[in-house]
Amino acid sequence: MITVLILAPILLPAAGSVLYGLLGWRRPTTWLGTACAAGLLAAGIALSIVVSVDGAYTAAGGLLRVDALAAFMLIVIGAIALLATAASPAYLDAELHSGRMSTRAAGRHSLLVQAFLAAMALAVLAANLGVVWVAVEATTIVTAFLVGQGRSRAAVEAAWKYVVICSVGIALALLGLIVLNYASSRTSAPAGLDWVRLAASAPELSPGVTRIAVALLVIGFGTKVGLAPLHAWLPDAHSQAPAPVSALMSGVLLAVAFSAILRIKVIADAALGPGFVRTLLLVMALATLTVATSLLLAQRDYKRMLAYHSMEHMGLLALGTAAGSRLAIAAVLLHVLGHGLAKAVLFLGTGRVLQLTGTRLVAEVRGLAAREPVLAGLLGLGVLALLGFPPFSLFASELGIFRAGYAGGTAWATSIALVLVLVITAALFSHAGHMLLGNPPPGVLAEGPGAATAPARTAAGTTITLAGGLVVCAALGIAAGPLTHLLSLAADILTGTP
Amino acid sequence: MNETLYVQLLNLAAGAFLLAAVLVLWRRELAVIIRVFAVQGAALAGIVAVLAGHEHSAELWAVAAGVLLLRATVLPVLLLRALAGAGTAQRETAPLVNVSASLLAAAVLTMIAYAVSKPLVDLAPSPATRAIPIGLTVVLIGLFVLVTRRHALSQLVGFLLMDNGITAIGFLTTSGVPLVVELGVSLDVLFAVLVLQILTTRMRATFGDTDLDELRELHD
Numbered sequence: 192m193i194t195v196l197i198l199a200p201i202l203l204p205a206a207g208s209v210l211y212g213l214l215g216w217r218r219p220t221t222w223l224g225t226a227c228a229a230g231l232l233a234a235g236i237a238l239s240i241v242v243s244v245d246g247a248y249t250a251a252g253g254l255l256r257v258d259a260l261a262a263f264m265l266i267v268i269g270a271i272a273l274l275a276t277a278a279s280p281a282y283l284d285a286e287l288h289s290g291r292m293s294t295r296a297a298g299r300h301s302l303l304v305q306a307f308l309a310a311m312a313l314a315v316l317a318a319n320l321g322v323v324w325v326a327v328e329a330t331t332i333v334t335a336f337l338v339g340q341g342r343s344r345a346a347v348e349a350a351w352k353y354v355v356i357c358s359v360g361i362a363l364a365l366l367g368l369i370v371l372n373y374a375s376s377r378t379s380a381p382a383g384l385d386w387v388r389l390a391a392s393a394p395e396l397s398p399g400v401t402r403i404a405v406a407l408l409v410i411g412f413g414t415k416v417g418l419a420p421l422h423a424w425l426p427d428a429h430s431q432a433p434a435p436v437s438a439l440m441s442g443v444l445l446a447v448a449f450s451a452i453l454r455i456k457v458i459a460d461a462a463l464g465p466g467f468v469r470t471l472l473l474v475m476a477l478a479t480l481t482v483a484t485s486l487l488l489a490q491r492d493y494k495r496m497l498a499y500h501s502m503e504h505m506g507l508l509a510l511g512t513a514a515g516s517r518l519a520i521a522a523v524l525l526h527v528l529g530h531g532l533a534k535a536v537l538f539l540g541t542g543r544v545l546q547l548t549g550t551r552l553v554a555e556v557r558g559l560a561a562r563e564p565v566l567a568g569l570l571g572l573g574v575l576a577l578l579g580f581p582p583f584s585l586f587a588s589e590l591g592i593f594r595a596g597y598a599g600g601t602a603w604a605t606s607i608a609l610v611l612v613l614v615i616t617a618a619l620f621s622h623a624g625h626m627l628l629g630n631p632p633p634g635v636l637a638e639g640p641g642a643a644t645a646p647a648r649t650a651a652g653t654t655i656t657l658a659g660g661l662v663v664c665a666a667l668g669i670a671a672g673p674l675t676h677l678l679s680l681a682a683d684i685l686t687g688t689p
Numbered sequence: 690m691n692e693t694l695y696v697q698l699l700n701l702a703a704g705a706f707l708l709a710a711v712l713v714l715w716r717r718e719l720a721v722i723i724r725v726f727a728v729q730g731a732a733l734a735g736i737v738a739v740l741a742g743h744e745h746s747a748e749l750w751a752v753a754a755g756v757l758l759l760r761a762t763v764l765p766v767l768l769l770r771a772l773a774g775a776g777t778a779q780r781e782t783a784p785l786v787n788v789s790a791s792l793l794a795a796a797v798l799t800m801i802a803y804a805v806s807k808p809l810v811d812l813a814p815s816p817a818t819r820a821i822p823i824g825l826t827v828v829l830i831g832l833f834v835l836v837t838r839r840h841a842l843s844q845l846v847g848f849l850l851m852d853n854g855i856t857a858i859g860f861l862t863t864s865g866v867p868l869v870v871e872l873g874v875s876l877d878v879l880f881a882v883l884v885l886q887i888l889t890t891r892m893r894a895t896f897g898d899t900d901l902d903e904l905r906e907l908h909d
Contacts, residue, residue, distance in 0.1 A: 321873070321874075322873065324873075324874075325873030325874065325876075325877060328877040328881070329877065329880075331881070332877065332880045332881060332884055335884050335888070336884070339888060339891065342891065342895065343895070344895050345907055347888060347891045347892050347895050348892075348907055349907060350888055351841070351885075351888050351892065352907070354881065354884055354885055354888065355835070355844060355848065355885070358848060358881050359832070359835065359848065359851065362848070362851050362852060362855060365855055365874065366828065366855045366858065369855065369858055369859045369862060370809065370858075370862070372862070372863060373809065373812070373862035373863055374812070376862070376863045377812055377813055397808070397812050399808030399811070399812070400808050400809055400812050402808075403805070403806075403808065403809065426907075426909070427907045430907075431907075486909045490909070495909070
């Protein structure tokens with residue numbers, strides 16, 4: 192029974208992907224993707240109940256393993272996938288109507304999105320770090336096609352940059368895994384790349400070799416997270432991908448890669464002491480925050496603005512992980528979920544804005560509130576959520592990260608980060624204000640290539656999806672409820688305190 | 690196979706492996722670069738075969754055959770096919786760093802590789818692990834090619850050089866990486882190359898050529 196539950200998050204989207212491959216995009220398959228995502232979320236919730244009661248389980252001959260962290264990540268993937276796939280039919284309908292996408296392309300889009308979900312579920316469930324690597328690289332390959340879907344110059348360029356930079360980063364991670372495997376083969380009980388056994392035998396690993404391995408792994412998986420120095424692909428890929436894909440990439444994919452770093456940190460801390468990964472993550476976090484801040488200030492493209500803002504949040508995650516206390520890790524995990532929900536809402540909402548106005552420029556979208564009050568209201572709330580205003584859960588998690596930072600001996604870095612976050616908040620406020628408020632420029636509805644043909648009203652499904660995401664995000668901020676237990680279990684695993 | 694012959698053969702294969710990487714830096718005709726890459730794939734298969742002979746492992750022999758098939762045949766053929774479709778651009782016209790400076794850089798990278806990989810060799814000194822710095826040099830040279838070349842295909846070769854180097858380190862350190870992972874890695878590399886090849890085709894369709902200087906739409 193539990194084996195079925197562990198396999199379901201991988202096999203459901205994989206089956207969905209096959210079905211889309213066979214049937215294509217047509218009326219009966221419209222909600223298939225949403226159903227698969229809902230199934231993934233349900234399996235994630237069921238698994239978190241199981242691991243909360245009984246602890247970790249392995250399945251499939253030791254290849255898959257579910258613990259509190261994996262179950263929590265499945266909930267994150269499932270929740271955001273549900274948002275993205277629920278908004279997909281309306282998005283694809285509008286694209287089909289305007290002639291920017293053919294029915295075949297819509298079918299391929301849905302197929303790839305489901306394959307993407309399956310790869311991410313595999314990445315969090317794999318017991319072996321090697322399989323984690325394979326799954327993360329598989330997400331790169333699948334999403335490359337989704338990014339390059341537009342076939343415009345910009346889309347092809349973004350896809351090229353994405354594959355090259357991410358493949359190089361992930362190749363460094365592979366080198367790190369090989370070196371780690373080498374170090375572990377010289378211990379008394381060679382563990383290969385099995386995470387649990389590696390973590391158990393970590394104190395025996397040769398420090399010199401492990402240091403090389405961990406640096407390569409953190410930089411390598413950090414590429415996929417969008418941490419500096421290998422972050423250049425992120426704004427391009429996230430801004431060029433179709434809205435539901437941007438939501439998934441920004442909300443989940445970054446977090447899935449980050450969970451790999453969390454697992455590596457456990458091994459590194461046991462082998463090298465906490466100092467090494469902390470320094471590495473602090474440097475990367477501050478570099479990422481600085482890059483994101485400087486490029487956000489004068490950003491003119493609103494999807495790129497959101498992409499840089501994702502980088503800021505990934506920097507915060509790295510900062511919290513560097514602090515490394517139980518509170519910090521629990522806050523980091525809650526932040527992953529809150530950021531994913533809010534970012535998905537914003538990317539889906541701005542995807543709708545792009546369809547309505549046909550422009551990506553902040554300056555050309557003015558007075559959205561006057562034309563689309565509901566959409567503008569949801570976007571405004573989404574921005575507030577993302578900036579960490581109460582009652583949304585990002586308020587609680589950012590507070591937790593900063594508190595842990597001051598308590599955990601990284602006060603100077605936390606102070607720098609706080610200043611940078613304030614600057615970003617101001618910048619995002621002013622950009623969002625420009626887009627949502629003020630008078631719409633005259634004749635704006637007739638402008639833009641997509642504007643005339645897009646359905647004038649935003650579909651009810653989209654509105655409900657966006658509102659739903661925000662409500663969940665706010666509810667989590669008021670009371671994390673049963674998640675609290677799961678989060679503390681995951682934090683226990685990741686800090687090595689049973 | 691006696692010990693002296695094993696060490697000599699291993700050094701020979703590793704030397705050919707390194708030399709091929711340097712040759713890629715030296716030459717600018719893309720067709721030549723791709724052939725050199727195929728030679729490097731064969732040298733990598735040679736390293737694996739020598740290890741297989743030393744350890745009398747049938748599994749490693751099979752892996753050596755697989756490496757030869759993938760890296761000395763399939764990937765070069767894919768690259769050559771992409772080149773045949775590339776039309777006019779058969780040469781790396783203007784690398785960011787000229788050839789003599791690139792060769793000097795290769796020397797510096799080799800020294801860096803030897804310095805960095807010292808802990809790796811010290812952990813378990815043996816003829817095989819003493820060749821690890823060569824694998825690391827090839828990784829660094831691959832990265833260098835990727836950063837300094839502008840033609841999409843030379844960048845692809847740079848990426849594949851990196852991957853060859855990583856694979857070599859994998860075989861030189863242990864042969865113990867689980868088979869599932871090894872298969873997955875090979876498949877992923879193949880897919881990444883296919884994706885990049887498709888993108889090159891699309892780039893040619895939209896940009897006219899595959900010179901990455903054309904990629905200037907997205908920046909801040």
